[in-house]
Amino acid sequence: MSQRLLDGLPIENRPRPDASPARPRSRLGIWVTAAVLAWSLLAWSGYILVDPLLTWLASSAGLLVESGKDVATAMGAKEFVPIADTIGISGLLGQFISLLQLVLKPAIVVVWAIGALLLMATGLLFPRLRELIACRR
Numbered sequence: 001m002s003q004r005l006l007d008g009l010p011i012e013n014r015p016r017p018d019a020s021p022a023r024p025r026s027r028l029g030i031w032v033t034a035a036v037l038a039w040s041l042l043a044w045s046g047y048i049l050v051d052p053l054l055t056w057l058a059s060s061a062g063l064l065v066e067s068g069k070d071v072a073t074a075m076g077a078k079e080f081v082p083i084a085d086t087i088g089i090s091g092l093l094g095q096f097i098s099l100l101q102l103v104l105k106p107a108i109v110v111v112w113a114i115g116a117l118l119l120m121a122t123g124l125l126f127p128r129l130r131e132l133i134a135c136r137r
Contacts, residue, residue: 032123036116043112050104054097061093 065084072080 026127028123028126032119035119039115039119040112043108043115047105047108050108051101054101054104058094058097061097062090065090065093 069081069084072078072084
């Protein structure tokens with residue numbers, strides 16, 4: 001029986017293309033996956049809680065302004081009350097809360113995406129850094 005050579009190896013001794021070498025699971029990959037899941041859970045919680053917290057803050061903004069006026073009067077800063085009324089601090093506070101409602105949810109998504117990419121990048125770069133450090137020893 002003649003042996004045919006392919007790539008310098010007898011055909012019988014060549015590894016089959018469907019047989020992939022067994023590679024143990026990397027602990028680093030498991031840690032990165034867990035970190036991404038925890039990061040996602042944290043971002044999702046923040047995303048869900050933004051609306052109720054800002055709604056609560058908007059509903060209590062008037063009470064906070066009135067309490068601030070009372071504290072200013074009690075502390076002797078009576079000139080603050082007419083200034084706060086002239087400026088319309090309740091309206092400014094309401095506009096600021098509306099701006100936060102508009103900006104916070106997209107900001108949470110962007111920060112989550114950047115954090116997830118960084119966590120995944122550490123999973124790819126850490127083994128290379130470890131090899132580089134091992135080569136220098």
